[in-house]
Amino acid sequence: MKRQELQVAALENGTVIDHIPSSKIFEVINLLHLEKVSTSVTIGINLKSKKMGHKSILKIADRFFTDEELNQLSVVTPNVSLAIIRDFEVVEKKQVKMPDELVGIIKCDNHKCITNNEPMQTHFHVLDKEKGILQCRYCNREVTLNDVKLI
Amino acid sequence: MVSNYADIIVMRHYLEGAAQYASEVSPVPIVNAGDGANQHPSQTMLDLYSIYKTQGTLEDLNIYLVGDLKYGRTVHSIITAMRHFNPTFHFIAPDELAMPDYYKMYCKKYNIKFFEHQDFDSHTIADADILYMTRVQRERFTDLEEYERVKDRYLLKKDMLFRARANMKILHPLPRVNEIEYSIDNTPYAYYFQQARNGLYARQALICDALGITLDDIKNDKTIIS
Numbered sequence: 610m611k612r613q614e615l616q617v618a619a620l621e622n623g624t625v626i627d628h629i630p631s632s633k634i635f636e637v638i639n640l641l642h643l644e645k646v647s648t649s650v651t652i653g654i655n656l657k658s659k660k661m662g663h664k665s666i667l668k669i670a671d672r673f674f675t676d677e678e679l680n681q682l683s684v685v686t687p688n689v690s691l692a693i694i695r696d697f698e699v700v701e702k703k704q705v706k707m708p709d710e711l712v713g714i715i716k717c718d719n720h721k722c723i724t725n726n727e728p729m730q731t732h733f734h735v736l737d738k739e740k741g742i743l744q745c746r747y748c749n750r751e752v753t754l755n756d757v758k759l760i
Numbered sequence: 761m762v763s764n765y766a767d768i769i770v771m772r773h774y775l776e777g778a779a780q781y782a783s784e785v786s787p788v789p790i791v792n793a794g795d796g797a798n799q800h801p802s803q804t805m806l807d808l809y810s811i812y813k814t815q816g817t818l819e820d821l822n823i824y825l826v827g828d829l830k831y832g833r834t835v836h837s838i839i840t841a842m843r844h845f846n847p848t849f850h851f852i853a854p855d856e857l858a859m860p861d862y863y864k865m866y867c868k869k870y871n872i873k874f875f876e877h878q879d880f881d882s883h884t885i886a887d888a889d890i891l892y893m894t895r896v897q898r899e900r901f902t903d904l905e906e907y908e909r910v911k912d913r914y915l916l917k918k919d920m921l922f923r924a925r926a927n928m929k930i931l932h933p934l935p936r937v938n939e940i941e942y943s944i945d946n947t948p949y950a951y952y953f954q955q956a957r958n959g960l961y962a963r964q965a966l967i968c969d970a971l972g973i974t975l976d977d978i979k980n981d982k983t984i985i986s
């Protein structure tokens with residue numbers, strides 16, 4: 610892609626998260642705690658995309674996330690493209706993978722669950738990655754990914 | 761904090777998952793004595809022990825669950841606990857208190873055979889090895905007319921037992937209201953009072969296990985007067 614066609618500024622070093630559904634962009638920002646990042650963050654919303662019609666994109670300068678951090682995105686945006694940029698070049702591409710355990714990310718929808726009544730982290734076991742079935746470690750309630758609420 | 765005073769904590773709590781959470785933060789063992797609608801494992805242990813004790817095995821039994829199968833935590837636990845022993849279940853309940861779909865799907869997932877009945881008579885229970893009775897409680901019904909209609913349909917009467925298998929035993933988590941006729945108490949089928957006593961043994965065993973005391977430790981303990 611030529612420089613003048615870029616819809617948002619190029620990145621020298623850092624992480625690009627592309628093909629984010631525009632409705633999910635703020636959830637991604639929250640999940641990665643980008644409000645605490647001190648380097649420059651470029652947010653592009655409702656950009657034209659051949660693949661998706663409209664998409665959103667995040668470019669985070671000088672910040673490289675652990676797989677654990679990135680895999681949390683599987684809860685809201687399992688199909689994003691991740692690229693690690695060094696010296697304006699893509700040096701690594703990654704896919705989001707659903708982890709086996711989700712700690713402190715989603716809420717349990719059982720109001721009698723201990724996690725909704727004590728100052729503690731939630732913890733879900735991922736029972737079925739394809740169907741997106743999760744189970745609360747504490748009250749054993751099962752939820753599907755489509756119905757989960759983020760903390 | 762309590763763990764400073766005790767070697768073991770047995771807790772009952774209204775919130776679900778409370779015992780699991782306690783076990784993660786407590787330095788001494790936690791025994792879950794019921795956490796909301798979630799689990800009541802010592803009841804399950806004593807039920808399993810009672811089934812084993814009366815049938816000589818846990819394998820290939822016909823287990824009939826009667827009454828409130830919707831809210832009854834004990835009957836749900838029996839299904840999950842018996843999963844490993846090739847049981848055949850019969851669910852006998854009014855529509856409004858029928859076994860939830862979640863547990864029927866659980867049975868299908870693990871190839872557990874089950875049948876559903878609304879009738880409750882001598883024919884329905886003729887092949888039972890275990891007849892597990894529960895209370896049908898008025899406060900579980902949204903429609904009180906429906907309660908009035910079904911409340912006497914799931915009572916066990918002595919004259920329903922004449923086709924029963926010789927080895928059949930009646931269990932009930934107690935307290936009983938009127939779902940088992942009193943005249944059944946002195947028949948060989950009644951096992952609910954021994955079952956309650958088994959609760960003592962099962963809980964003794966659980967506490968010993970949690971404290972790391974083995975059967976050999978007890979057999980070799982010279983301070984116990986037998």
Ligand SMILES: [Zn+2]
Pocket residue numbers: 717718719722723724745746747748749750777
């Ligand atoms: Zn929960």
